[in-house]
Amino acid sequence: MDIVLFGIQGSGKGTQGKRIAEKYDMSIFETGAELRKLSKEHSPLGLKVKAIINAGYLVPVEVVMEIIENFLKNVKSDELVLFDGIPRSDEQMEQFNSLMARSGRAFKGLLINIPKEMAMDRLLSRQICEGCKEVFPASYDGEVCEKCGGKLVKRADDNEDSILTRLSAFVNETMPVIKKYKTNNQMIDIDGTGSIDNVTELVFAELNKIFA
Numbered sequence: 001m002d003i004v005l006f007g008i009q010g011s012g013k014g015t016q017g018k019r020i021a022e023k024y025d026m027s028i029f030e031t032g033a034e035l036r037k038l039s040k041e042h043s044p045l046g047l048k049v050k051a052i053i054n055a056g057y058l059v060p061v062e063v064v065m066e067i068i069e070n071f072l073k074n075v076k077s078d079e080l081v082l083f084d085g086i087p088r089s090d091e092q093m094e095q096f097n098s099l100m101a102r103s104g105r106a107f108k109g110l111l112i113n114i115p116k117e118m119a120m121d122r123l124l125s126r127q128i129c130e131g132c133k134e135v136f137p138a139s140y141d142g143e144v145c146e147k148c149g150g151k152l153v154k155r156a157d158d159n160e161d162s163i164l165t166r167l168s169a170f171v172n173e174t175m176p177v178i179k180k181y182k183t184n185n186q187m188i189d190i191d192g193t194g195s196i197d198n199v200t201e202l203v204f205a206e207l208n209k210i211f212a
Helices: 013-023 031-038 044-054 061-073 090-102 116-125 160-183 196-211
Strands: 002-007 027-030 081-084 107-113 127-129 187-191
Touching: 002 013, 002 160, 013 027, 013 081, 013 107, 013 196, 027 031, 031 044, 031 061, 044 061, 061 081, 061 090, 090 160, 107 160, 107 196, 116 160, 160 187, 187 196
Parallel strands: 002 081, 002 107, 027 081, 107 187
Antiparallel strands: none
16 A cells, blocks of 8 residues: 655655655655656656756646656555655546556555644744755754754745745645545544644654554
8 A cells, every 4th residue: 555645845744754654665756756766867757857857847747747657667566655746636636546546555644734834833933954955944943954964944935935936836736635535444544733743743653554
């Protein structure tokens, strides 16, 4: 059973995704990371992705699905996958569902759920490492990155106007996807308002019912 991870920006789903993948020995498919990886390759798909990115275009849904299909070809049939950042819209959901069905892969959605107001507060106060790009919440009291010692700074797009645009996109485009998966009993809803460790405990308690 694969897991499809959902969460509004600032929900901490990236952190929880890493913990989930480590505990249950899952490969992570993260759309942005996979795009960056492919753009450095000289394969037909890599060259296609690079041309789209260099031209400044958004990657079409059909190409995103091609990227997922390419990723799954390199995954063993019994290897679990954690999908992060896909699907984000109804159009993506329909094609993603079809691709997973063709690939014979069952999946369950997992939502790290926090209020929009909390997401705004977290995004306005978080910092990112200039070196390794690790994200640190407001609760982190160090002055440098605990992983690489890099300088912590605010992201340029972590301002109120930009954040509101991103949060609205999630509410308007991705929430309908989440609601449909809930209707089909394909969604685990986790309260993400607690501490990082507390949320991890809640996540593991639910996933242990599937993987234990």
